[in-house]
Amino acid sequence: MIERPSQTWQRRVAEQEAAVAAGTLPQDQAYAAELWPAEATAAVDVVLAAYAQELADLPTVTDEAAWAAVERVVLALNAIDERQAVIETGEREELCEYLDAVLTEAGVDVTALTAGRSLHRAELTDAWRDW
Numbered sequence: 281m282i283e284r285p286s287q288t289w290q291r292r293v294a295e296q297e298a299a300v301a302a303g304t305l306p307q308d309q310a311y312a313a314e315l316w317p318a319e320a321t322a323a324v325d326v327v328l329a330a331y332a333q334e335l336a337d338l339p340t341v342t343d344e345a346a347w348a349a350v351e352r353v354v355l356a357l358n359a360i361d362e363r364q365a366v367i368e369t370g371e372r373e374e375l376c377e378y379l380d381a382v383l384t385e386a387g388v389d390v391t392a393l394t395a396g397r398s399l400h401r402a403e404l405t406d407a408w409r410d411w
Contacts, residue, residue: 282332282381285374286325289316320364327356328378335386343396346388350379354408367411376405 293312299305331353338345357375361367367375380401383390391401399406 282378282385284325284328284332285371285378286316286321286328288374289321289371290318290325292316293318293321315368316366317364320360320366323360323364324357324366324375327353327360328375330356331379332382335382338386341383341386341388343393346383346386346393350383350404351408353379354405358408358410361411372409372411375411376402380404 289312293316296305296310296312300307300310331349334349334352335341335346357367380390383393383404390404394401394404
């Protein structure tokens, strides 16, 4: 099972909160909760979990099904980011890597999938991504 970026963000927030509580990290150096607010991170987590489950539930992931799943998850992430502006460069890279990894885990050759639309693998989300 691939760890969702949102789970990583939640863990970083919790680690910093624990360090502040333990007195090992000054409050003014605890940045994680500002980067990854709980509400936005939870929303991203729900969307990513649904994406992974959708692909896992398919007996065979066709190109059409893969593209449809990518489109749905990217549009959902766009909506979250539009409301809360939480996806910056680092998060974008983590999210794109995750979307690719989930497809790969589901048996999709992402290089072939994207090549079928004359795209590079790194352009998997570009048609819909606003973040």
